[in-house]
Structure formats: structure tokens, C-alpha cells
Amino acid sequence: MKFTNGYWLTRPGVTALYARQVYELRSHSNGKGFNIFAPAGRLNSRKDTLNLPAFDVDVTAPAEGVIRVRSSHWDGGAETPGFPVNVDEQDECGYVRLCEQGNADGEVGEEGASISLSSGPLCARVVKGSPWNLTLSAGGRVLTKSEGKALAHFALEPNAAVSASPVGEFGVSSDGSAYDESTVFSACKLSLGVGEQVFGFGERFGAYVKNGQTIDIWNEDGGTASEQGYKDIPFYMTSQGYGVLVNNRGHVSFEVGSEDTEAVQFSVPGEHLDFFIIYGPTPKEILRRYTALVGRPAQVPAWSYGLWLTTSFTTHYDEETINSFIDGMADRDIPLSVFHYDCYWMREFQWCDFEWDKRFFNDIESTLGRLHNDRGLHISAWINPYVAQRTAMFKDGKDKGYLVKKTNGDVWQTDLWQAGMGLVDFTNPQARQWFKHKVKTLLSQGVDAIKTDFGERIPRDVVWFDGSERLSMHNWYTQLYNQCVFEAVEEVKGKGEAILYARSATVGGQQQPCHWGGDCESTFNGMAQTLRAGLSLLTSGFGFWSHDIGGFEGASPDSAVYKRWVAFGLLSSHSRMHGSTVYRVPWLFDEVDVQQGKRIAPGQSAVEVARKFTLLKLSLMPYIYQLGLLAHETGTPLMRSMFLEFPDDPIARTLDRQYMFGPSLLVAPVFTYSGEVEYYLPAGCWTNWFTGEQVDSNHGLWRREVHNFDSIPLWIRDGSIVVTNPAAKSPEGEYGHSAEVHVFLNNVEQTEVVVSEIDGTSCRFRAYKKNGGIEVIASDGRDFVAVAAGGSKVMSRRGRAVLEG
Incomplete structure (x- = not known):
């Protein structure tokens, strides 16, 4: 101002x-x-x-x-x-x-x-x-x-x-x-200071470097192409430390x-x-101190890192439609971890009353039981904090005083979103328990995760149960809402097994992961502004983040946008295929190409691209799961801006079209139809994940390349050990057993990494140069396959392997 x-x-x-x-x-x-x-x-x-x-x-x-x-x-x-x-x-x-x-x-x-x-x-x-x-x-x-x-x-x-x-x-x-x-x-x-750069402020869709911007911390449902944000955080950090x-x-x-x-x-x-x-002085140290002050991200369940598929925001779907999606993914060998029911699991004009629409889901407990037991899926369901007038829940909330009131004592209502809807007053402890009971009932039916949509449209001229100052509740409401739902899930599922898919947030929201980037456009611009916003949010104390693969707004992304977004989305903390009026199952985007008379080259179809990057992410689960624990313990996010990893590199500080996936993997999404991409490798030795190419630079360098749909710039930083399970078909498993231990030592003499298991045990892998080769040791003597940067493999014996020069 x-x-x-x-x-x-x-x-x-x-x-x-x-x-x-x-x-x-x-x-x-x-x-x-x-x-x-x-x-x-x-x-x-x-x-x-x-x-x-x-x-x-x-x-x-x-x-x-x-x-x-x-x-x-x-x-x-x-x-x-x-x-x-x-x-x-x-x-x-x-x-x-x-x-x-x-x-x-x-x-x-x-x-x-x-x-x-x-x-x-x-x-x-x-x-x-x-x-x-x-x-x-x-x-x-x-x-x-x-x-x-x-x-x-x-x-x-x-x-x-x-x-x-x-x-x-x-x-x-x-x-x-x-x-x-x-x-x-x-x-x-x-x-x-001269040249000092400013970062953060939560989810901001403009440039990652915030110098020159006016930023209002006032959550709004404004889409992703404006100065507004769903997750505004009054916190920033600078390049001065x-x-x-x-x-x-x-x-x-x-x-x-x-x-x-x-x-x-x-x-x-x-x-x-x-x-x-x-x-700080480093950005990571700033985040460590900041999240110690305002709360660290909760630990998320391992299964949540797998691929999520949704019904999308479509009006017509039933059990048959859902089964066709799930069968289609299985038939095409694309492992699915979570299936999400979006808005229309409830009857129209009755959101959000927590009642399944019996016209389409008459025996939901049996249905969800089959998806759990026969398909091995986890289930997510959409909710919001608004209650439509055409529901028994509205009458109950009105009679009990659980809905926000106007200054004259009437229930505050609006027709924006749902006809005559009211708003749950989470400042009322009894209303919180009432809403938590609704969530727990949903969980008892077989739901594992909750998508907490909205939470930004909060009226100003109302009276809150606890007497809260009216304007202070606009941003704070989302925290009470998400906290209430997260507590319900945690009380049923246990600590470390609770996860949300939340849109709005304020300071403290990082304690209830995960958050997604809102209603983005189904374009390359929508994809780029989504990444910028995610990097800003992850510089503001949030450890986990996701976005709608393919984009949300618009009739449908074209095949090129969809496939490029798939690669980006599956190299993100959490990965969800979701859209507006068109389902985001990959075979629909291959059919578009066929109808247009285009011939799809081998490996370039949406199905093949989705399969490749889904399997790649699952193979990286030993690496990803450890990063999630680190976010929980220190506040360092999984996805990191180049500034967070390379704060002393003045070029890296400005970049918002690439990021680090943990400390070791550099990702540069492709934002063009031609496949052209320009990106920056900071000083040091880097190895291309797909080709094995090595690049060594004392000062950092720019690269300009053209990539097919089944490729993306993905580079490994020197001094890294990346542990993988190449045969993984699920995000859950024993990460450190039957593992491949990829070692990248060029200008670095030694390095080590910890691989933690879901049961809390762990193993430390250490690699160091010795006699012209590289010796790799597992701390507990387990067997593994050591893999050199060039791709050569050696089987360990009693927890030890030697890679030749």
C-alpha cells in the first residue's frame, strides 16, 4: 500500500x-x-x-x-x-x-x-x-x-x-x-542493499524475484494469472541472509x-x-529457524507420493466411469496410488453435506472396499467449508448456531458457489467437533485423504462465535478449517498417515500438508505460472506442493501441453491428474492426436509418457521418502528453487523455470510446443539422468536443447548418491533393499546418504574414492547394486562394492 x-x-x-x-x-x-x-x-x-x-x-x-x-x-x-x-x-x-x-x-x-x-x-x-x-x-x-x-x-x-x-x-x-x-x-x-533480492510471500504467480512488486496478503480465489493468491504468507527472505x-x-x-x-x-x-x-545466513537455515517458530510440515504417508487420478470437475460420472479409469490405467501399466472423487460425489445444490449421491453411488462402502482391497488404491474425497441451504446439514448448523452470522443475528448466506450457502464457524469449538464428525464418517466409509477446497471467500461484515476481529479472520479462517480437517484425519489414521489436498493457506498451514496450486490455465503459460507460484510457496516454509497435471481451466489442454505437464508433475512432490470439464486420463489425449490425423511416434504418446514418468518417480521413492522426512524435521522443502540450493550464484537466484528436486536432481520443465528449452547448470559437474552425458564447468553454463515428449532436462549434481528401486510399481515398499545405489563422484572425494524405511529403520550408504575407483559401503551390510555415473553396475558383497575408475 x-x-x-x-x-x-x-x-x-x-x-x-x-x-x-x-x-x-x-x-x-x-x-x-x-x-x-x-x-x-x-x-x-x-x-x-x-x-x-x-x-x-x-x-x-x-x-x-x-x-x-x-x-x-x-x-x-x-x-x-x-x-x-x-x-x-x-x-x-x-x-x-x-x-x-x-x-x-x-x-x-x-x-x-x-x-x-x-x-x-x-x-x-x-x-x-x-x-x-x-x-x-x-x-x-x-x-x-x-x-x-x-x-x-x-x-x-x-x-x-x-x-x-x-x-x-x-x-x-x-x-x-x-x-x-x-x-x-x-x-x-x-x-x-544494492543488488539485494527478495523472495517468498507464499503463493505468488508473478516473477519469483519479488523486487518491484506490490503484494497484498489477502487470500482470494483469483485463479493463477493475477496478482492474487490462494496462499498469501507475510514472510519473505532476501539474498542478504x-x-x-x-x-x-x-x-x-x-x-x-x-x-x-x-x-x-x-x-x-x-x-x-x-x-x-x-x-540464516543460508536460505535453508532461515527456513529451519522460521519453521521452528511457526511450525514444521507434518510427515506425510508414503502412498501419497504415488500418482493421483481424479474424476475431474465433471458433472457426469458414476461407478462405471470410475472403474473404466482405474481399469484403463492398469491395462496400460500406469501404476495408480490414489483415486480422488471430486465435487459431484455429492448431489448438485447440496454441497457440502457429506452425503453420497445415491443415484450414482448407492453402496459406497462396498465400492471403496473393493478399490482398497482388490485394486490396492487409497481414496480421496473433495469437501469445502460451505453448506448449501438445500441440505439437512444447513438446518442442523443453523439450529445449533454453527454457521457464521451477520451482525443482526441472521445466518450469513450467499448464492455465490452454492444456492443460499452458509459458512461453518470454526471459531466455535462445538462447530469444529460437528464438522470433524462429518469428516470422520467419511473416513469410516473408506476415504483416506481429504481435498479441502476453498477457504478464501470469507465475508467481512459478520460476527464470529469467539468474538474474533472481523478482518483478522479473512486469512486466518483457512487455518482453522484445514487444521480441523487434518486433526480429524490424524485422529482416525494416526500421525504420519494424515494428508490433505488443500488450496488455501496462511502462516501455519504448512503443518497440514499437502497444498496444490489452484485453478491454473491448461496452457504452457498456466504451467509456467504454476511453477513460479510453487517455488514462492516452497520458499515460505511449505515442504510439500502439487498442481493439476494438464491444467484445470479450459475445455482441455492439447496433447503437447498435457504430455509436458506430465513430466513436470511426476517430478513434483505430489502428482495429481485433474482438470475441469474433461477427464485427464492419458489415452484421451492420444485419441485427440489420432482424430487430427497425426501419427504418434514410438514412445511419444500420452500413455507412454505417463507410464515412463510414473515409473521413474516410483523408482526414486527411496530418495523422495527421505526428502519428505527432511521437510518434516528441518523445514527444507522437497522441491527447491535454485536460490535455495545455490544462494551464492547470482544467476541461479533469478531462475523460476527450473528447480531442484531435493539436493541432487535438477529439473527444467519444457514449456514449448517445439520441445525447445533453455536452462542453466550451476558451476560443477553434472550428469544427465537419461543419457549419462557429463558436463563440468567452473562458472556455470546455459544449455539450449530440443526434447521429445518422453524426455526432460534431468541432471544429477556431483557429490550425490541417489538410491532407486527400478522395479517399483508402488510408492510403498522396502526402499533400501534390492536397491540400485547410483554414485556421482567427480570433483568430490566422498559422500553419503541415509535411506529411511517406512518402519523407521534406516541404512547409510557411503561412497569414497579409493585406488582410482569408488568404494560404496552399506552401513548394515545389506546387498545392493552400485551404479557408476557412466551406467556400469557392480553387485555388492557383504555390503561393499567397488566401482572402477
């Missing part, structure tokens, strides 16, 4: 207050934090204290490597709630140093004196008497500063030329004016070098501002 008119002026209707002087510094009584008193003007005599606003700022260290800043102008009003964070205010870890002698109660006396707070390697320092200043540094290196006119309070007149997102009925304002949201805003700027979380559940507006080209500005409605600075 922009409050200024160029460098010198404010916009019409805006009155600004700035912290102008650090007048008083006082350490907290526990010695683990300090307070800054900063008037909005320079004091030259005592009379200058009259009629003078001021800012009260507390600086604390709630966790190692983390510093928290809380500022207020007026402290008498309600504060928008922040997110649940894992801090112990009674045991803060920082310590304060007074750089000049203070008095007995910890006040720093003279101008020019400074006070600093250290939290591990991170240090916050303020100098007294100077204009507003707060410097964050680590290891003697300045990370960022807030100085000058950086801490601000803005008051708006009704005609203020400041606008929030014009998002209509459900959003901040019906006319786009920020005044309609609040008459006052608090803001802070943190400086950007730190991250920032604005601790506010409501509308947070960021100007990322867009209003002030030298800073990131963030603003929130009201008199209070609360934010955390989180040190």
Missing part, C-alpha cells in the same frame, strides 16, 4: 507521523530485551514534549537467531492477533549490552550511547539521540536497517488516495479504498522496492506493528 507521493510528499488525504528521534533507551528488567521511546519530532527543550505523538518499541529475542520488534503508537485499542509462534517469553535467549553506562534501572543516559541485543549470531543495535535507527547485523556484517522516516503511522481521510485490493463482497473494501478498512495504518521499512515475518493475521501490504526503491515497506491496519527478523 503506497502512502507517499514520490520521495517528498504524502498522497492526498494522508497524514503521516514518523519516529524522528531515539529519545530514550531502557533495557528490560530481565536483561533480555530493550525498549525504545521515539517521539515524532526532535526535542530541544522540555516544552517540545507537549502535543507530541510518540512510538513505543520493544525489541526482544524469542529464539536463537531471531529478533522480534513490536511497535505501537496508541496502546489502548485492540491489537490484530498474530500467529501462534513457538516462543517462550519467560525464557528469551538474547542478552542486552549497554555500550555506555546506564543508570540503575537500565536506562541509557547520554546521546550517542547505544544499546544492542544479541540472539545467537544476530544483533540489533540502536543509538540514542539520533534520528530513528535500528540496525540488524550478524558477524560484523550489516543485514538491514530501519532508519530515517522508516517507522511510520498514517492517518487517512475518507478521500485518501490510498487503495487496498479492490476485492468486492468478501474483501477489504468494496471500492478499493484503504479508509474503508481502517482510518490508521502502521508501517515500517527495512532497507535493501535473513527473513522477515510480519506477525499479523489480517491484511498486510508489502511494497518491495516499489514505493521506496531502497527498502521493503510493510504496513498493517491499526496502531500496532509486530515483526520478526530471522537470521
Whole structure:
């Protein structure tokens, strides 16, 4: 949100207050934090204290490597709630140093004196008497500063030329004016260094590097080709080695070098501002500290990594149609792990009442039992938090007070989506239990996973059961919704066996995986913007991510888009074939080619491409399963931007059309009909997964290639061990047994990797150069096949194999 008119002026209707002087510094009584008193003007005599606003700022260290800043102008009003964070205010870890002698109660006396707070390697320092200043540094290196006119309070007149997102009925304002949201805003700027780049903010469909963008943290169902997002996260990190979380559940507006080209500005409605600075220095270390603060991703079940197939968002399907899909995949040797029932498992005009449409699914428990027992499938079902008026569930929710109400006590309703629908009030504990019971009933019928759709269209002029502030619930609602459903699944299936397929999220949502990228277009542009959004989300604390293979919107993707998306989708954390009005089974896309009179070359049909990449992903399960455990334990995502893996490479930091699948595999999806693709290999030795070609570069290099549909740029990083099960037909199994251990040692002398099993046991494979060859050892002496970068294979004996030079 922009409050200024160029460098010198404010916009019409805006009155600004700035912290102008650090007048008083006082350490907290526990010695683990300090307070800054900063008037909005320079004091030259005592009379200058009259009629003078001021800012009260507390600086604390709630966790190692983390510093928290809380500022207020007026402290008498309600504060928008922040997110649940894992801090112990009674045991803060920082310590304060007074750089000049203070008095007995910890006040720093003279101008020019400074006070600093250290939290591990991170240090916050303020100098007294100077204009507003707060410097964050680590290891003697300045990370960022807030100085000058950086801490601000803005008051708006009704005609203020400041606008929030014009998002209509459900959003901040019906006319786009920020005044309609609040008459006052608090803001802070943190400086950007020359060349410093900014990443994150959750799911954003624009460029991965966020410099120059205005970003509103306000979840919307806006598709994937706009500035809106389904999963907006008020967290970012930069190439300088730190991250920032604005601790506010409501509308947070960021100007990322867009209003002030030298800073990131963030603003929130009201008199209070609360934010955390989180040190790295690496992006992975920032995520480790950040997810320790806001919660780490749950462990997901192994079966969820396999291929998901859905009914798509189609109006006509029944048990016969579903069986034809499942039989068709089996007949074509494309292993299927999960089958998903989308919206129309319930009767039209009755979403979401959790009742199967008996016209088409009369004995659902028997049906799901056969799919489980005879087909070995897991089952997913679609739900949303809206309840249509034409249901017994609506009447029950209305009578019991479980639906969100308007200010006059009536149930809030709308015809947008379902006729007369109401909204479940998850702030009501009894409503939560009521909804959880519905989910558990669904699970008892044979469902294993829940697709929690929607959660973004949250009204503003309503009353919540627990008295929550109305605008703070817009983004926070999705967390209460997904948390309720995830708890229900976890209580039935157990920890490590629960998984959602969620569309909306806020801070904390990473604890209830997995999330998918929303309603993307069935085009190469739709595919590319989906990847950009996924990389941003995965830079924001989320460990798992998926998307609709083939795209969602539109009648149907053409065969080329579908096949290119299949390769990308099956080299993603989770893989689901789903669309809008056309089923996404691969043979339909071969038939399109035949009808157009095109001859499909061997290996290039959609069926063959789907089979190849499904089997490839299943063969990589020892590698993928371990990455999932790492996401759960450290917050490092499975799919990673090039920035996360190569933060010191200035070229890699900007790339958003390729990614790392874990630390070892580089993937560059193809976004063209011709098969042309341009991508970048960072410095080092890389081996092509499909051809065995090796490339070694001291400075990184660009490659331009043309790929058939059954190929994709897939490269292995030097120093990697990638364990595979080449015969796997299921994502579940014994990963470290009968395995192939692929070793890539060129410029690296030794390396090792852990392979964990579903039962919790593990084996460590270690490889090192010895006597001109490579020796590979399994820690528990198990048998395996060692595979050299060139493809030669050696069978181990008593857990040891030697690959020749």
C-alpha cells in the first residue's frame, strides 16, 4: 500500500507521523530485551514534549537467531492477533549490552550511547539521540536497517488516495479504498542493499524475484494469472541472509522496492506493528529457524507420493466411469496410488453435506472396499467449508448456531458457489467437533485423504462465535478449517498417515500438508505460472506442493501441453491428474492426436509418457521418502528453487523455470510446443539422468536443447548418491533393499546418504574414492547394486562394492 507521493510528499488525504528521534533507551528488567521511546519530532527543550505523538518499541529475542520488534503508537485499542509462534517469553535467549553506562534501572543516559541485543549470531543495535535507527547485523556484517522516516503511522481521510485490493463482497473494501478498512495504518521499512533480492510471500504467480512488486496478503480465489493468491504468507527472505515475518493475521501490504526503491515497506491496519527478523545466513537455515517458530510440515504417508487420478470437475460420472479409469490405467501399466472423487460425489445444490449421491453411488462402502482391497488404491474425497441451504446439514448448523452470522443475528448466506450457502464457524469449538464428525464418517466409509477446497471467500461484515476481529479472520479462517480437517484425519489414521489436498493457506498451514496450486490455465503459460507460484510457496516454509497435471481451466489442454505437464508433475512432490470439464486420463489425449490425423511416434504418446514418468518417480521413492522426512524435521522443502540450493550464484537466484528436486536432481520443465528449452547448470559437474552425458564447468553454463515428449532436462549434481528401486510399481515398499545405489563422484572425494524405511529403520550408504575407483559401503551390510555415473553396475558383497575408475 503506497502512502507517499514520490520521495517528498504524502498522497492526498494522508497524514503521516514518523519516529524522528531515539529519545530514550531502557533495557528490560530481565536483561533480555530493550525498549525504545521515539517521539515524532526532535526535542530541544522540555516544552517540545507537549502535543507530541510518540512510538513505543520493544525489541526482544524469542529464539536463537531471531529478533522480534513490536511497535505501537496508541496502546489502548485492540491489537490484530498474530500467529501462534513457538516462543517462550519467560525464557528469551538474547542478552542486552549497554555500550555506555546506564543508570540503575537500565536506562541509557547520554546521546550517542547505544544499546544492542544479541540472539545467537544476530544483533540489533540502536543509538540514542539520533534520528530513528535500528540496525540488524550478524558477524560484523550489516543485514538491514530501519532508519530515517522508516517507522511510520498514517492517518487517512475518507478521500485518501490510498487503495487496498479492490476485492468486492468478501474483501477489504468494496471500492478499493484503504479508509474503508481502517482510518490508521502502521508501517515500517527495512532497507535493501544494492543488488539485494527478495523472495517468498507464499503463493505468488508473478516473477519469483519479488523486487518491484506490490503484494497484498489477502487470500482470494483469483485463479493463477493475477496478482492474487490462494496462499498469501507475510514472510519473505532476501539474498542478504535473513527473513522477515510480519506477525499479523489480517491484511498486510508489502511494497518491495516499489514505493521506496531502497527498502521493503510493510504496513498493517491499526496502531500496532509486530515483526520478526530471522537470521540464516543460508536460505535453508532461515527456513529451519522460521519453521521452528511457526511450525514444521507434518510427515506425510508414503502412498501419497504415488500418482493421483481424479474424476475431474465433471458433472457426469458414476461407478462405471470410475472403474473404466482405474481399469484403463492398469491395462496400460500406469501404476495408480490414489483415486480422488471430486465435487459431484455429492448431489448438485447440496454441497457440502457429506452425503453420497445415491443415484450414482448407492453402496459406497462396498465400492471403496473393493478399490482398497482388490485394486490396492487409497481414496480421496473433495469437501469445502460451505453448506448449501438445500441440505439437512444447513438446518442442523443453523439450529445449533454453527454457521457464521451477520451482525443482526441472521445466518450469513450467499448464492455465490452454492444456492443460499452458509459458512461453518470454526471459531466455535462445538462447530469444529460437528464438522470433524462429518469428516470422520467419511473416513469410516473408506476415504483416506481429504481435498479441502476453498477457504478464501470469507465475508467481512459478520460476527464470529469467539468474538474474533472481523478482518483478522479473512486469512486466518483457512487455518482453522484445514487444521480441523487434518486433526480429524490424524485422529482416525494416526500421525504420519494424515494428508490433505488443500488450496488455501496462511502462516501455519504448512503443518497440514499437502497444498496444490489452484485453478491454473491448461496452457504452457498456466504451467509456467504454476511453477513460479510453487517455488514462492516452497520458499515460505511449505515442504510439500502439487498442481493439476494438464491444467484445470479450459475445455482441455492439447496433447503437447498435457504430455509436458506430465513430466513436470511426476517430478513434483505430489502428482495429481485433474482438470475441469474433461477427464485427464492419458489415452484421451492420444485419441485427440489420432482424430487430427497425426501419427504418434514410438514412445511419444500420452500413455507412454505417463507410464515412463510414473515409473521413474516410483523408482526414486527411496530418495523422495527421505526428502519428505527432511521437510518434516528441518523445514527444507522437497522441491527447491535454485536460490535455495545455490544462494551464492547470482544467476541461479533469478531462475523460476527450473528447480531442484531435493539436493541432487535438477529439473527444467519444457514449456514449448517445439520441445525447445533453455536452462542453466550451476558451476560443477553434472550428469544427465537419461543419457549419462557429463558436463563440468567452473562458472556455470546455459544449455539450449530440443526434447521429445518422453524426455526432460534431468541432471544429477556431483557429490550425490541417489538410491532407486527400478522395479517399483508402488510408492510403498522396502526402499533400501534390492536397491540400485547410483554414485556421482567427480570433483568430490566422498559422500553419503541415509535411506529411511517406512518402519523407521534406516541404512547409510557411503561412497569414497579409493585406488582410482569408488568404494560404496552399506552401513548394515545389506546387498545392493552400485551404479557408476557412466551406467556400469557392480553387485555388492557383504555390503561393499567397488566401482572402477
